[in-house]
Amino acid sequence: MTASFLDALAADGPAPDRIGQMDLYGWLIGAWDLDVVRYMPNGGERRRKGEWHFGWVLEGRAIQDVWIVPPRGQLRDGDAAANAYSYGSTLRIYDPRIDAWQIQWTDPVMQNFLTMTGRRHGDDIIQLGRDSEGRPIRWSFSQITPRSFLWRGETSHDDGATWRRDVEFTARRSSQAGHSSRTEPKSGMR
Incomplete structure (x- = not known):
């Protein structure tokens, strides 16, 4: 049953009618290793490793990722939420009605x-x-x-006038087997 689900979900590349629009995130397809820094409100930092995987899904009309901190194989003792473990997924879908991407992040560990x-x-x-x-x-x-690439998360406590850096992820292409880099960043995205 798992193989049939993955076969129905996965796609070989972008849908033909969306190829040009899929470039914004298409360069991410493949596996990435992460160095994660969480910036605490008290000024402290928490550093961890992670992994991030991107693939074409839903007939190439979306890009889905799986984000895992700490990486699989590392010791994950105790309560996952209390230890700020993350194992979630994002679905990114190009929406031609607004010429932008609709993005949904789900992390069942942290209930985020x-x-x-x-x-x-x-x-x-x-x-x-x-x-x-x-x-x-x-x-x-x-x-x-x-x-x-650098991936940064920020929050505003004054409705966008200023931003507080919450977390940064420094990502490098993984040497993991099965990596694919079919779509490279377009000019201006390198």
């Missing part, structure tokens, strides 16, 4: 559920939404190259 809209902003990708308390959130991909 977010909806955002993503667009190109210069050489970066910016995703905007609100957290569970209604505060503006901003997630951004920057410093993008074919082999690395």
Whole structure:
């Protein structure tokens, strides 16, 4: 049953009628290793490793990821939520009605559920939404190259006038078997 589900979910590439629009996130397809820094409200930092996997899904009309911190195989003692473990998935779908991406993040470990809209902003990708308390959130991909990028999560406590950095992920292409980099960043996204 698992094989049939994965076969129905996965796609070999972008849908033919969406190829040009899928480039914004298509370069992420494959596996990434993460260095994660969480910035605590008290000024402290928590550093961890992670892994992030992206693939084409739903006949190539969406990109789905699986985000895991700490990586599989590392000791995951005790209560997952209390230890800030994360094992979740994002579905990114290009929406031609608004010429932007609809994004849904789900983390069943931390009970974190977010909806955002993503667009190109210069050489970066910016995703905007609100957290569970209604505060503006901003997630951004920057410093993008074919082999690395910086992913930053920020929250605003004054409705977008200023932003507090919550977390940063430095990502590098994984040497993991099965990696695919069929779609590289377009000009201006390297």
